[in-house]
Amino acid sequence: MSNNVNTAVEEVQEIHMHRDDFGSKMGMWLFLFTEVLLFGGLFILYAAYRYIYPEAFVVASGELDVFMGGINTVILLTSSLTVVLGIVALQKGNKKLCLSFLWITVFCGIVFLVNKYFEWGAKFHHGIYPKGPALQDMSEGEVMYFGLYYVMTGLHGLHIIVGLAFIGFVMWQIKRNILTADNFQRLENAGLYWHLVDIIWIFLFPLFYLIH
Amino acid sequence: MRPDIATQVDQTFWMITGTSIVLLLIITAAMLYFLFKYSKKRHPVPENIEGNTSIEIVWTVIPVIIVLVMFFISWAGFKNMRDVPKDAMVVKVMGQMWKWSFEYDNKKKSDTLYLPVNRDVKFEIGSIDVNHSFYLPQFRVKEDAIPGRTNYYWIRTNEEGNFYAACAEYCGLNHWNMYAQMVVMPEDKFAVWKNYFPPDTTAVAKTDTLKTTAGAKDTLKTVKDSLKVPAVTKDTTAIKKDTIKK
Amino acid sequence: MDTNNHHDEHNDGHIAEAHHPSYGVNILVWIGLLSLTAVTVAVAGINLGSLALTVALIIATVKSLFVVNFFMHVKFDNKVVKIFIGVCMLIFVIVLILTFFDLTFRF
Amino acid sequence: MANGTIAAHGTAEVDFYHVKSKHKGLLAWLLTTDHKRIGIMYLSCMTVFFLTAMTFGVLMRLEMLTPGMTIMTAQTYNSLFTLHGVIMIFLFIIPGIPAVFGNFFLPIQIGAMDVQFPRLNLLSWYLYIIGGGLAIFSLFGGGGWVDTGWTFYVPYSVRTTTNVSLSVFAAFVLGFSSILTGLNFITTIHRLRCPGMTFFRMPLFIWSIYATSWIQVLATPVIGITLVLIILERAFGIGVFDPTLGGDPILYQHLFWIYSHPAVYIMILPAMGVVSEIIPTFARKPIFGYVPIAISSLAIALVGYLVWGHHMFSSGISDTSRVIFSLLTFIVALPSGIKVFNWVATLYKGSIVMSAPMLYAMLFIFIFSIGGLTGLVLGALNTDLHVTDTYYVVAHFHYVMFGGMGIIFFASVHYWFPKMFGKMYNEKMAKVAAIIIGVGFNVLYFPMFIMGYMGMPRRYYDYLPEFQIYHLISTVGSWILVSGILIMIANLLSGLRNGSKASSNPWEGTTLEWTVPSPPPLLNFDKIPTVDHGPYEHPEIARRKEEESK
Ligand code: HEA
Ligand code: CUA
Numbered sequence A: 001m002s003n004n005v006n007t008a009v010e011e012v013q014e015i016h017m018h019r020d021d022f023g024s025k026m027g028m029w030l031f032l033f034t035e036v037l038l039f040g041g042l043f044i045l046y047a048a049y050r051y052i053y054p055e056a057f058v059v060a061s062g063e064l065d066v067f068m069g070g071i072n073t074v075i076l077l078t079s080s081l082t083v084v085l086g087i088v089a090l091q092k093g094n095k096k097l098c099l100s101f102l103w104i105t106v107f108c109g110i111v112f113l114v115n116k117y118f119e120w121g122a123k124f125h126h127g128i129y130p131k132g133p134a135l136q137d138m139s140e141g142e143v144m145y146f147g148l149y150y151v152m153t154g155l156h157g158l159h160i161i162v163g164l165a166f167i168g169f170v171m172w173q174i175k176r177n178i179l180t181a182d183n184f185q186r187l188e189n190a191g192l193y194w195h196l197v198d199i200i201w202i203f204l205f206p207l208f209y210l211i212h
Numbered sequence B: 001m002r003p004d005i006a007t008q009v010d011q012t013f014w015m016i017t018g019t020s021i022v023l024l025l026i027i028t029a030a031m032l033y034f035l036f037k038y039s040k041k042r043h044p045v046p047e048n049i050e051g052n053t054s055i056e057i058v059w060t061v062i063p064v065i066i067v068l069v070m071f072f073i074s075w076a077g078f079k080n081m082r083d084v085p086k087d088a089m090v091v092k093v094m095g096q097m098w099k100w101s102f103e104y105d106n107k108k109k110s111d112t113l114y115l116p117v118n119r120d121v122k123f124e125i126g127s128i129d130v131n132h133s134f135y136l137p138q139f140r141v142k143e144d145a146i147p148g149r150t151n152y153y154w155i156r157t158n159e160e161g162n163f164y165a166a167c168a169e170y171c172g173l174n175h176w177n178m179y180a181q182m183v184v185m186p187e188d189k190f191a192v193w194k195n196y197f198p199p200d201t202t203a204v205a206k207t208d209t210l211k212t213t214a215g216a217k218d219t220l221k222t223v224k225d226s227l228k229v230p231a232v233t234k235d236t237t238a239i240k241k242d243t244i245k246k
Numbered sequence C: 001m002d003t004n005n006h007h008d009e010h011n012d013g014h015i016a017e018a019h020h021p022s023y024g025v026n027i028l029v030w031i032g033l034l035s036l037t038a039v040t041v042a043v044a045g046i047n048l049g050s051l052a053l054t055v056a057l058i059i060a061t062v063k064s065l066f067v068v069n070f071f072m073h074v075k076f077d078n079k080v081v082k083i084f085i086g087v088c089m090l091i092f093v094i095v096l097i098l099t100f101f102d103l104t105f106r107f
Numbered sequence D: 001m002a003n004g005t006i007a008a009h010g011t012a013e014v015d016f017y018h019v020k021s022k023h024k025g026l027l028a029w030l031l032t033t034d035h036k037r038i039g040i041m042y043l044s045c046m047t048v049f050f051l052t053a054m055t056f057g058v059l060m061r062l063e064m065l066t067p068g069m070t071i072m073t074a075q076t077y078n079s080l081f082t083l084h085g086v087i088m089i090f091l092f093i094i095p096g097i098p099a100v101f102g103n104f105f106l107p108i109q110i111g112a113m114d115v116q117f118p119r120l121n122l123l124s125w126y127l128y129i130i131g132g133g134l135a136i137f138s139l140f141g142g143g144g145w146v147d148t149g150w151t152f153y154v155p156y157s158v159r160t161t162t163n164v165s166l167s168v169f170a171a172f173v174l175g176f177s178s179i180l181t182g183l184n185f186i187t188t189i190h191r192l193r194c195p196g197m198t199f200f201r202m203p204l205f206i207w208s209i210y211a212t213s214w215i216q217v218l219a220t221p222v223i224g225i226t227l228v229l230i231i232l233e234r235a236f237g238i239g240v241f242d243p244t245l246g247g248d249p250i251l252y253q254h255l256f257w258i259y260s261h262p263a264v265y266i267m268i269l270p271a272m273g274v275v276s277e278i279i280p281t282f283a284r285k286p287i288f289g290y291v292p293i294a295i296s297s298l299a300i301a302l303v304g305y306l307v308w309g310h311h312m313f314s315s316g317i318s319d320t321s322r323v324i325f326s327l328l329t330f331i332v333a334l335p336s337g338i339k340v341f342n343w344v345a346t347l348y349k350g351s352i353v354m355s356a357p358m359l360y361a362m363l364f365i366f367i368f369s370i371g372g373l374t375g376l377v378l379g380a381l382n383t384d385l386h387v388t389d390t391y392y393v394v395a396h397f398h399y400v401m402f403g404g405m406g407i408i409f410f411a412s413v414h415y416w417f418p419k420m421f422g423k424m425y426n427e428k429m430a431k432v433a434a435i436i437i438g439v440g441f442n443v444l445y446f447p448m449f450i451m452g453y454m455g456m457p458r459r460y461y462d463y464l465p466e467f468q469i470y471h472l473i474s475t476v477g478s479w480i481l482v483s484g485i486l487i488m489i490a491n492l493l494s495g496l497r498n499g500s501k502a503s504s505n506p507w508e509g510t511t512l513e514w515t516v517p518s519p520p521p522l523l524n525f526d527k528i529p530t531v532d533h534g535p536y537e538h539p540e541i542a543r544r545k546e547e548e549s550k
């Protein structure tokens, strides 16, 4: 190493920034914890209102389409799988295959969002939205249910979008050979994020769609 | 008879505060003594002491005992607070921006809290707009007024006189002026007031007064004046005023 | 110079590389996840009463354990990651339980 | 302990202020990823916010000087205590020590060149500035200054027409800054400790930052989502907290305090860490009970999650939960007690130099103990119902926040001033200022305990005559305090301009930052140090130990 005074700050730092895959994975995990607790706050609210209004939640849940929800679950699980397969492919040095897998993920993510769009659209159409005509006639518990439904699925949808952007960015870096078979931590981090979004959906699905 | 809530709060307070003062004195005294005795001037060569397990245990266990005693004493007081006597008289308290109103079991409503002396009184506290807190400082107790809920506590009025209720949860512009007068009077006078005069006309107003002070009474001033007047004369004036109104 | 040579976790820092990746296991896990989804939908149809929520949550938890352990590699990962996850979940569960000490006795 | 490289430095290297950068002038700072520069940037911005909020505090005291209107209207007063609280909490006391001194000294103290994610570190700073900017910006927006109190309780915060959404969003952004800093520090501590720096050889400041960072990562998101819900509630009326739609306002309070109670330990833990640095340095001996102090930091962080309900004793939560939360509150006091006892015991048989930082640290022990012990009155079930939401609480939290973290912030500035700026301040003036601050502080806040016990509610624009004398004393106290702080600031500024040059180790400190030049060079160390003993082994003691073993 050198203490060359003439080197600019940034350059000197660059030289000494040692790549630490495990460190960056640790950072990613810590970030995921904040996501868990962000949703955690909402899950606490959900638990509270479901406890206070058990019957209303059953009634309100009837408005949701289990089939749509189920399809979306399958789509997300599949997209998660393809991310993992993408990582395996990159590790094995198969860049092309990796990118194809990731394209599937992106496709699945978009389909998920489109489905959500139609689901929300249908609710809006029926006047079920905050302060909407149908919601105003409903019982208190149902209002709470839909309030939470919109916030939680909305926030989840937002995470899907962020996840897609993250994966898109990583794909671009793979294409440019910035990420390679022996430098794939960023892809793995994107994967971690995507899986977390998947896990949250794994809980949202039964909690909102499957109440009887 | 059960211990009085206010007395119990005061006792707990001084018990905890007293213990704390003793602890604080010990710590401060030790600190000052060490600072003096082991200053560089008097003690130039430090000794190498890195710790001592038994003393760590001592100063963990003793505080554990101290705080547990504090906890149980305050718990006992709290139990008494929550356990309302069966024959307590019920007064419904409603908070709104920015006044209190009281409703008695015969539907009589009032802005001033009139109570008979030597009675157990249970307050059922609610709110029609935002959070408030029904605070009776002289009785050492408060509970929030939350819209959509009813909270409660009880007190025993063991002295005639003028007291006041304040709002202790921030509720907007006139939070500081959300007082109510409280008058504790002999049983018979109270009965006269409660049963012979029509309900106060100042029932809960429905308007949302979020941003206006217009029309708001300066209750702070009312309370100030009421506390200045000797208790007994004030009682009679209050009754008289009501008589005249009728 | 290498600042990273000497900490506790370092030696297993590159464990992700050490564990040989394969397509097969992940596809199996995926099939498992799909089946569990089917199960949870099917079970929801049966009237289990108050047990329904518990069953649904157990299935969801099992599913996430699969995702965490295989898709997210935690099974093959460093002990530190596992402890971290444990701490995070512990905090969440504690907070939930303490909130319910209020709700259960208030409503 | 770092291989005696002191001499070798100084001459050969340029300090981090003067290193040449790709960018010129201000950009060299705004685009830097150097943890020291970022620390200095935090310090300068934070000072501005801090002084603003303090001025609000002094104005509030002026208003309370006489009953009735003194200098402002009720609406202004309500906005002032809100802004005072919001700025103090979110812009000063929560980021405070970690962002300034954590950034500057954490890498150096563990023998690293920088934090694990230097660019993320810069992002944290930008989020901090954006958050602060939004908070300021909200003053000029349409609705008027936010007037909810720093707690933003619903339903009021949803109904008022003032700029709540913008202020709340500011707090949200600041939350993210805090999260990223915490995340960065945890990873740094795990990954970048120098050879031989085991967990139990880390300075106690690092331990406290470590515990703090965990709270930042695991608690802050909860308030993030809660604040978002307020915004959504205001914008769309989704209703999850609206009692008229079936929502429960008390749930809001749960979510708010699930974060905000642990947050008070975000504020105090780093301060406790600094105290654990200062005392052994100036007592010239190792800290008493290293392990108990280190572990108690983690214990505070963990148990701190279990007590939030004590802010809600009067809100009508169930009696069962009140009892549980009260018991847990008493338990959380214990680890703090352990620390206090160990600090005092460290003085025993030391060789104490009463310098300015040490004076502040002693002041801290006294004031923080008062604040903490009055916390017990608040944690007790029946007494809290009397004193909650009165000036008793106001006194409590100023004693722990200002008297705890605030005083130690001053102590840290003095303690690390030579290292950060390479200059010395005037020691005598510093001590004079410290004593005036100590006196002013107690005159300002002690009467509030009495008022609170007598029943003076907080957030009151006006009061009954019986309280006037206490308000008067308190206001006078604020003037004493102001003069102390002005002297302190003047002294530090003049030290910065004309202070004599500081050596690399003016206090004979034993942790790694004292082995590098003042101010440190860009990469901190020219050779990553190796550590083979605990952090507080005084050279003299080490020498004696060696002699004994011979
Ligand atoms: C730095 C911030 C900080 C810290 C460290 C603390 C520390 C503590 N706080 Fe405080 N608190 C606040 C900041 C802080 N608090 C704020 C901001 C509020 C008000 C928020 C608002 O409403 O706006 C508040 C409010 C508050 C309340 C709610 C009051 C109310 O609104 O009704 C309570 C109730 O239990 C409480 C308790 C405690 C306790 C028990 C501790 C303990 O951790 C203290 C532990 C310390 C000691 C006990 C002293 C040292 C120990 C010894 C000297 C040894 C001997 C000890 C024993 C034998 C136990 N605090
Ligand atoms: Cu009503 Cu404050």
Ligand SMILES: [Cu+2]
Binding pocket: D260, D261, D264, D307, D308, D310, D311
């Ligand atoms: Cu607290």
